Amino acid sequence: MAISKERLYTIIFEADTAEGKCFDVALIIVILLSIIFVILESIDPVRAGFQIGLKIAEWVVTTLFTVEYLLRIWVLRRPWKYVKSFFGIIDLLAILPSYLGLIFINGQSLLVIRALRLLRVFRIMKLTRYSTASLTLMRAIKASFEKILVFLFCVLTIVIIFGTMMYLIEGEKNGFTNIPTSIYWAILTMTTVGYGDISPGTPLGQFLASVIMILGYGIIAVPTGIVTAQMIQKSVPGNTQVYPNCMFDKHDDDAHYCKKCGVKLD
Amino acid sequence: MAISKERLYTIIFEADTAEGKCFDVALIIVILLSIIFVILESIDPVRAGFQIGLKIAEWVVTTLFTVEYLLRIWVLRRPWKYVKSFFGIIDLLAILPSYLGLIFINGQSLLVIRALRLLRVFRIMKLTRYSTASLTLMRAIKASFEKILVFLFCVLTIVIIFGTMMYLIEGEKNGFTNIPTSIYWAILTMTTVGYGDISPGTPLGQFLASVIMILGYGIIAVPTGIVTAQMIQKSVPGNTQVYPNCMFDKHDDDAHYCKKCGVKLD
Amino acid sequence: MAISKERLYTIIFEADTAEGKCFDVALIIVILLSIIFVILESIDPVRAGFQIGLKIAEWVVTTLFTVEYLLRIWVLRRPWKYVKSFFGIIDLLAILPSYLGLIFINGQSLLVIRALRLLRVFRIMKLTRYSTASLTLMRAIKASFEKILVFLFCVLTIVIIFGTMMYLIEGEKNGFTNIPTSIYWAILTMTTVGYGDISPGTPLGQFLASVIMILGYGIIAVPTGIVTAQMIQKSVPGNTQVYPNCMFDKHDDDAHYCKKCGVKLD
Amino acid sequence: MAISKERLYTIIFEADTAEGKCFDVALIIVILLSIIFVILESIDPVRAGFQIGLKIAEWVVTTLFTVEYLLRIWVLRRPWKYVKSFFGIIDLLAILPSYLGLIFINGQSLLVIRALRLLRVFRIMKLTRYSTASLTLMRAIKASFEKILVFLFCVLTIVIIFGTMMYLIEGEKNGFTNIPTSIYWAILTMTTVGYGDISPGTPLGQFLASVIMILGYGIIAVPTGIVTAQMIQKSVPGNTQVYPNCMFDKHDDDAHYCKKCGVKLD
Secondary structure: OOHHHHHHHHHOOOOOOHHHHHHHHHHHHHHHHHHHEEEEEOHHHHHHHHHHHHHHHHHHHHHHHHHHHHHHHOOOOOOHHHHHHEEEHHHHHHHHHHHHHHHHHOHHHHHHHHHHHHHHHHHHHHHHHOOHHHHHHHOOOOOHHHHHHHHHHHHHHHHHHHHHHHHHHHHHHHHHOOOOEEEHHHHHHHHEEEEOOOOOOOOOHHHHHHHHHHHHHHHOHHHHHHHHHHHHHHHHHHHHHHOOOOOOOOOOOOEEEOOOOOOOOO | OOOOHHHHHHHOOOOOOOOHHHHHHHHHHHHHHHHHHHHHOOOOHHHHOHHHHHHHHHHHHHHHHHHHHHHHHHHOOHHHHHHHHHHHHHHHHHHHHHHHHHHHHOHHHHHHHHHHHOOOOOOOHHHHHHHOOHHHHHHHHHHHHHHHHHHHHHHHHHHHHHHHHHHHHOOOOOHOHHHHHHHHHHHHHHOOOOOOOOOOHHHHHHHHHHHHHHHHHHOHHHHHHHHHHHHHHHHHHHHHHHHHOOOOOOOOOOOOOOOOOOOOOO | OOOOHHHHHHHHHHOOOHHHHHHHHHHHHHHHHHHHHHHHHOOOOHHOHHHHHHHHHHHHHHHHHHHHEEEEEEHHHHHHHHHHHHHHHHHHOOOOOOOOHHOOOOOOOHHHHHHHHHHHHHHHHHOHHHHHHHHHHHHHHOOOOHHHHHHHHHHHHHHHHHHHHHHHHHHHOOOOOOOOHHHHHHHHHHOOOOOOOOOOHHHHHHHHHHHHHHHHHHHHHHHHHHHHHHHHHHHHHHHHHOOOOOOOOOOOOOOEEEEEEEEHHH | OOOOHHHHHHHHOOOOOHHHHHHHHHHHHHHHHHHHHHHOOOOOOHHHHHHHHHHHHHHHHHHHHHHHHHHHHHHOOHHHHHOOOHHHHHHHHHHHHHHHHOOOOOOHHHHHOOOHHHHHHHHHHHHHOHHHHHHHHHHHHHOOOHHHHHHHHHHHHHHHHHHHHHHHHHHHHHHHHHHHHHHHHHHHHHHHOOOOOOOOOHHHHHHHHHHHHHHHHOHHHHHHHHHHHHHHHHHHHHHHHHHHOOOOOOOOOOOOOOOOOOEEEO
16 A cells, blocks of 8 residues: 555646546546535535435545645645645635535525535646647637737627617616616627517617627627637647658758658748 | 349448439438428327328338338348447337337327437438538537537536526525526526526626626637638648649659648658 | 610619619619618508608609619510519519509508518619629538538437427426427527527426537537638639739749749649 | 926827826726716616715816816827817717716706716727737728628518518517517527517417528528638738748849749738
């Protein structure tokens, strides 16, 4: 049973070895189970019927997470850096609520504390963040961030202008009680969600609503275009990573492309 | 009338001959008709008014499908492999419900059995799966599968976090009775469906709802970008047909790409 | 006032001359006005208040359209071919309802006849169909037609399967009275329209609804990807039309691109 | 404290210097604050509770804007050109409502005047319009403007035709009281907003609704494709930055493009 600290490090923090992969998969399963337990617990009849079972399940998960958290700290050379990091805090938040639940017996504060356990979902994110797919996605979104910001600002402007116009046209009798509510309606309509809890009653209001709907329907093309263009561009230099420098350096004088890897020569 | 087993095989299993195509088209028509009959049967006044007509139609279709199924088994050299395959089971499920309907006279189980006949729709899928269009589509979706999975996981995370927040903010009085219901609401809102059966009542809830709406409105760009980028990349080899060989045919023995135009050499 | 038949032909049927363009613009304005009149007429208080005005407006428009229709027939060498063409029938349908309205004095049939006048909107389509933008759009859609068909068939399959499942799970008490209604609900949900007139009440139904929502939210990427990929591919050969053969044929032996127009040389 | 007119000009009208940037950021913050104040003021309990605070805030903002407006006029050589420009009018509209509010004491006209202050949101637009991201976006949208117009016209045609059909099929008893309302419903449905305030009741109406939903769900691909294709084409010159000059500098005098790499020569 004597596992060296170094081996434990590779198991817990790396995913390259078979043991490390097993550990990650087991962790994901435990996290998912614990999330499902928290969600089920919020349903009144389930909580009433399986009170003891859920209690046991919670403490099994909490014990596992606590052991894992302590191991992580024990294994690291500079544990404080991990504890203060984003995922260190998430890991702590994954176990803290259960212990805090012993202090705060009942009431709204307990409800919030118990809900905090759902932050465990971010633990899975941590495990997937190194996959190529997430990296590609994140890079594409990061690269088009400024454009998306400009787009969002335009959406906000349209939504404020239309919301205010509807507030003036429709007024309180049709549910547009104040400008924030009208802006809320405009967002509901422009994003094509459309609950229908607030809807225009006057012909002019319905006309304006039609305009904002068609606007919302049409300008969804803009973020889509931004991200798609970014992804296609990203995937072009990305190919040079797949076929990078082939280390072939005896190019003929008249060659415009490397005859080994097909990369265009400068 | 004596059709050889080989000819029957080409008619039933292949679509290259004129007869094979006729058979496929006839099969699609019968399947579509039978689906329409099942759908119509579920409407109370139609079932009451055309009881005998629908009964006859069902048994004509069932007989045709039974004969076809038996022919398929008779024609094949290794029928068992077909019977155990996905489409073999679908073909069996297309005829079984009618016979089972003779045993289970009424009640909910009959309703389920009768509904099973709708699985016949997959039979059409079988007939279209070899078309170029479906192949291109399937390849594009398969190639971006991992990215779509990461995207779906992000959506699930957002939906769990927002759902729980709304459960804590809005509470039972506004319809957010438990976390699963809140997550259901979050999915409804983020996918821009928005039934309006549950909608936030507090200003903070409406603000959070606005955030999730704009998020949902914006990140639809991500799967779209993924699939589009994949489709364009898939279609790039198509461009080599437009600008094919550069007519340079003095390739060095060690060349993998044409040094003039960069096209990959076979 | 004596305008030759030939000149009238170029004015009415062509848009290259200044007069032809004027005629087209005037026609579009009259059509739009006539459509607005028909729409306004359907509003009860407007019909009551402006009965005589609308009557006059209708007959002015009808007279203009009749004169134009007769001129078109008179001007053409083979008028019968025009009369039998799609746009010939549309042109006739633009004037017929007003005359038929004299025969059928009132009732539902009159309502339908009057609504037929709205088909005039297709007359505008005729005038815009030769624009480059519509041609590009139509070509892109036509080229991806087969793929869109496969996509639509997949959507129909999903909608039938999910509709039937919801019919079995939710049943009549939650509004899923029969399979067509359930399929209608599934379409409402998958296309993210979501009226909320029918919505699932059971937890299993809500789970299935969530699945179809996320499906619908995700697979919108597929037609978007198809059309976008098609448009980008279409626009690639399109560029060769913008910079076509520059008629420069003294290319150096070592040139890979035309030094005049930059087109890649074979 | 003596700041020269020239220095003031660079601070107010340019964003290249540190002071200019500070001024712009400060301006954005004041504008955003003033917008939040206007929005909050429309909420009855907030207006009642913080009447004096909001009054002071409004006059502080108004004074700042007035000073800034007068400085702009004083600093410019041709102030009249600025005053008559779009953003000059917006700047004036940002301060005018507060002064007009002194004349019109109460009633609906005051409500409209106060709402006019929200036009200040366009002032932010002015400050962001020179960012690369907005320029790229605007150019892409401008370039695909004609295609988007054709697309919108098609949407309008579909919406008129389907709206009228639903008016004839469903009639007043299901809420389709007149053609404009039916068209409003068709827009609601096609853009996938779907309030559910009007929804079809007859089977034929539900079938038509399904058709328009799937149409709306599918043809969203068209504007997306247009904008995306445009963005990718716009971004192609960007690739020349990645693979810039081919280092070939013996261009013939008559060359318009580099004969080695096809890049356009200046």
